[in-house]
Every structure is written in structure tokens, then in C-alpha cells.
Amino acid sequence: MTRSPEQENRIFQALADPSRRAIFEALTQGEAAVNDLKARFQISQPAVSQHLASLREAGLVASRRDGRRIYYRIEPQGMEPLIGWIEHYRAFWTERVDRLEQLLNRMDQ
Numbered sequence: 872m873t874r875s876p877e878q879e880n881r882i883f884q885a886l887a888d889p890s891r892r893a894i895f896e897a898l899t900q901g902e903a904a905v906n907d908l909k910a911r912f913q914i915s916q917p918a919v920s921q922h923l924a925s926l927r928e929a930g931l932v933a934s935r936r937d938g939r940r941i942y943y944r945i946e947p948q949g950m951e952p953l954i955g956w957i958e959h960y961r962a963f964w965t966e967r968v969d970r971l972e973q974l975l976n977r978m979d980q
Contacts, residue, residue: 878930878952885929890914891922895931895945902944 886892894908903911909919923943926932930949934941 875952879956881929882931882949882953885925885931888922888925890918891926894919894922895926898932898943898945902942904940904942906940908943 886895890912893912897903897908897911905916905919905923908923909916912919923932923934927934927943931946932943932949933946934943936942
């Protein structure tokens with residue numbers, strides 16, 4: 872998958888807020904309605920809805936309507952840009968650490 876800085880930025884901005892991270896984490900346990908999340912975090916319904924909108928815009932959650940209730944769930948594919956970003960830097964740091972280890976081994980000899 873091609874990494875998009877815009878997608879990465881949306882994800883980082885969405886997850887920068889501690890309340891949104893907590894809501895995202897709660898959704899890893901399974902689908903939940905806004906009222907269920909409101910009760911868990913004791914924040915207003917409009918605040919929960921705003922946090923969910925940010926997570927949805929970032930592609931991290933999806934929703935479905937059942938009557939008058941809207942249920943939210945994690946959208947696993949939404950994490951792909953973040954995983955790509957991490958993989959890029961993992962390779963970068965792995966190479967640097969390997970070189971440092973080689974240098975330290977040569978210095979010990």
C-alpha cells in the first residue's frame with residue numbers, strides 16, 4: 872500500500888486526543904452505540920459523537936444504523952497507513968541499531 876501523508880496526518884490527529892484514543896480502545900472490545908460509550912466515559916453525548924466523527928473521518932471506525940441507534944466498530948483497514956508508517960521507521964531503526972552493534976563489537980575487539 873502506498874503511504875499517504877494526508878491519511879497518516881488524519882490518523883495521528885484523530886488519535887492525538889486521549890478521549891478519542893480511549894473510545895477507540897473501547898471499540899476494540901466490540902461494537903458499541905453512542906449511549907454505551909457515553910456511559911463508559913461519562914462525557915456528553917455530543918462530545919462522544921464528535922470524537923466518533925473524527926475517528927470515522929480518519930477511517931478508523933465505521934458505523935451502522937439499527938433503528939434509531941447507530942453502532943460503531945473498529946475499521947481494521949483504517950490502520951493500514953499507520954502500520955505502513957511504523958514499518959518504514961522500523962526498517963530505518965533496525966538498520967541503524969545493527970550498524971551500531973557492529974561498531975561496538977569492533978571496538979570491543
